[in-house]
Amino acid sequence: MKIIYFDNNATTRTLPEVLKAMEPYFTESYANASSMHSFGGENKKAIENARRQVAALIGANPSELIFTSGGTEGDSTAIYSATNSYPQKKHIITSAVEHAAVLEVFKLFASKGYKVDFIGVDQYGRFDMESYKKFIDDQTALVSVMWANSETGTIFPIAEIAKIAHEHGALMHTDAVQAVGKIEVDVKKVDVDMLSFSAHKFHGPKGMGCLYVKQGTRFLPFMVGGHQEHLRRAGTENVPGIVGLGKAAEIAKETLHLYKEKVAPLRDMLEQGLTSKIKDAKVNGDISNRLPNTSNISFGYIEGESILMFLNEHGVCASSGSACTSDSLEPSHVLRAMGVPFQFAHGSIRFSLNKYNTKEEVELVISVLPEIVENLRAISPFHGPKTSVF
Amino acid sequence: MWDYTKKLMEYFKNPRNVGEIKDADGTGEVGSLVCGDALRLTIKVDKATDKIQDIKFQTFGCASAIASSSILTEMAKGKTLEEASKITNGDIAAELGGLPEEKMHCSVMGMEALEAAIKSYRNGGKPIVFEQNPNAHIVCKCFNVSEETIIKAIHANKLRTVDDVTHFTKAGGACGQCKGKIQEILDRVLACEVPASAPKPFASLNVVEKVKAVEKVLNEDIKPKLNLDGGSVELVDINGSTVTLKMLGMCGGCASAGFTLKSFIEKVLKEKVDASIEVKQA
Numbered sequence: 001m002k003i004i005y006f007d008n009n010a011t012t013r014t015l016p017e018v019l020k021a022m023e024p025y026f027t028e029s030y031a032n033a034s035s036m037h038s039f040g041g042e043n044k045k046a047i048e049n050a051r052r053q054v055a056a057l058i059g060a061n062p063s064e065l066i067f068t069s070g071g072t073e074g075d076s077t078a079i080y081s082a083t084n085s086y087p088q089k090k091h092i093i094t095s096a097v098e099h100a101a102v103l104e105v106f107k108l109f110a111s112k113g114y115k116v117d118f119i120g121v122d123q124y125g126r127f128d129m130e131s132y133k134k135f136i137d138d139q140t141a142l143v144s145v146m147w148a149n150s151e152t153g154t155i156f157p158i159a160e161i162a163k164i165a166h167e168h169g170a171l172m173h174t175d176a177v178q179a180v181g182k183i184e185v186d187v188k189k190v191d192v193d194m195l196s197f198s199a200h201k202f203h204g205p206k207g208m209g210c211l212y213v214k215q216g217t218r219f220l221p222f223m224v225g226g227h228q229e230h231l232r233r234a235g236t237e238n239v240p241g242i243v244g245l246g247k248a249a250e251i252a253k254e255t256l257h258l259y260k261e262k263v264a265p266l267r268d269m270l271e272q273g274l275t276s277k278i279k280d281a282k283v284n285g286d287i288s289n290r291l292p293n294t295s296n297i298s299f300g301y302i303e304g305e306s307i308l309m310f311l312n313e314h315g316v317c318a319s320s321g322s323a324c325t326s327d328s329l330e331p332s333h334v335l336r337a338m339g340v341p342f343q344f345a346h347g348s349i350r351f352s353l354n355k356y357n358t359k360e361e362v363e364l365v366i367s368v369l370p371e372i373v374e375n376l377r378a379i380s381p382f383h384g385p386k387t388s389v390f
Numbered sequence: 391m392w393d394y395t396k397k398l399m400e401y402f403k404n405p406r407n408v409g410e411i412k413d414a415d416g417t418g419e420v421g422s423l424v425c426g427d428a429l430r431l432t433i434k435v436d437k438a439t440d441k442i443q444d445i446k447f448q449t450f451g452c453a454s455a456i457a458s459s460s461i462l463t464e465m466a467k468g469k470t471l472e473e474a475s476k477i478t479n480g481d482i483a484a485e486l487g488g489l490p491e492e493k494m495h496c497s498v499m500g501m502e503a504l505e506a507a508i509k510s511y512r513n514g515g516k517p518i519v520f521e522q523n524p525n526a527h528i529v530c531k532c533f534n535v536s537e538e539t540i541i542k543a544i545h546a547n548k549l550r551t552v553d554d555v556t557h558f559t560k561a562g563g564a565c566g567q568c569k570g571k572i573q574e575i576l577d578r579v580l581a582c583e584v585p586a587s588a589p590k591p592f593a594s595l596n597v598v599e600k601v602k603a604v605e606k607v608l609n610e611d612i613k614p615k616l617n618l619d620g621g622s623v624e625l626v627d628i629n630g631s632t633v634t635l636k637m638l639g640m641c642g643g644c645a646s647a648g649f650t651l652k653s654f655i656e657k658v659l660k661e662k663v664d665a666s667i668e669v670k671q672a
Binding site: 301302303305306309310313322323324330331342343346378379380381382 | 402
């Protein structure tokens, strides 16, 4: 069965060109990039070449980049660095809809006695700027707010949030894992102090990421015990991963325009097709300002995992914010923060496309999903005439 | 991706007995929209034989919730109410060829809905929602799970950890604030558990059983301690409840061997084997 992959916010396919660029660094050029021989020295050059490729993607200076093992490490590094660098400030701010890689670290700081504020969102998932302005003060060490939401694709006004953070002397970090490679992310235009992202979200390898740290920002390393990355991240360099990230960044920069020209129209076609054919289907998120590849739709009165299981029968890969698909037994914290009612939160499906998806794939999903929803509603006690005490 | 069995997927994709019996004799409901899963069972009962003539379900939930409900209707159909009320969540899970641990609560839901449906029939047919007992002591406020439900699940499924309880009852699965309380309940229940068969009094054992019982404690609890000081102990004889031991190694010539024998070895044997035991030095 052909796989129709609409789960690109979870991860993406590593491109063959990326794999090809990485390959020599396993069995041929395997030297430690820090070694004092030219066999290793060549790998150092490959790393620095990749650093330039990645820097070009986000408008940074190559020396401002630290290679990491992924988005999660970048997030932890940024948060610990900021709090350790300003130990007298005991207040940190984030949003209520962050990825767990940020949210859980903030909860940890709350349990360590920090004052932690989670800024809410409105029904469209938009950042509550007024409440943010009320909470921030001169004791705030760090503001960490995601660039774009992984579940709904809603984009936050990072430039404005950063400006306010700086007015209060706080550092600004953004988890840009979902934004980099899909929309323009340029640190020359948006003044953030730290920005983390991950290779596998834009067709690079898994286990590879990058943290941008603006020149002059106070920084303390998270991983210690080695001189690598100018003492900012210890550990032998993952040469193939770094080369793969570099190649993926180069391709992402060249093809970024496809998201606007091709992916967004496909996403819109999918969304319109489904919401016009299926009753009680509601789009979650800020449709006027979201990632071009993401569509989050709630199908009322049924449960997301069941929908995914039937889609899976057709080779369609997507994800859900339902309780049954998460580790916790509650539906998505993002949808709940938006106030999506339970009968819609449990039945939410996220479709996240990429630039290689086709019109035929979208058409197939539009043709199979209405029947799936209809069948599940026929089983559901919440749909149809009210005859019970529920 | 959950590791669902083929049978489970079959009952999910082609559920049996879907719907609602219009003039049902009993209706049982469990769960809610908030919880993310809910089940309604309607039953038709043959009054002469007390057998479940027909049973239909409606489920809001994941694949395992739908499959559990579906297979339950097949299991209950044709059974007397008495027989049907004995179906446990373990039976439902086993019939599906097993459920992922995190999904065990789906089978519990089936058992509870059936219990409610039978109760509804016996009370004249008015729909009954499982556990709306206002006196129930609710432990998990997120999912409205009572202490009684948790204790039942611990006993029936031999649960040992808070995570186990969450997998089977959902309690503690959302905000997690009640996890401490669940641990307390677990501690209390487990402390009360009696061993599968009460041990026979030492005096009534035959010689081989006596030797085995004493040797076991010597090997597991006593020798390792004596070994630390370079000593050991050997079983020489058992007469009635009198155990004769020979002290070995450093213990053999030790001035406090007698003290060790009485205050340590005899004490442990009394505690672990039988209170009637007396220890003698060979």
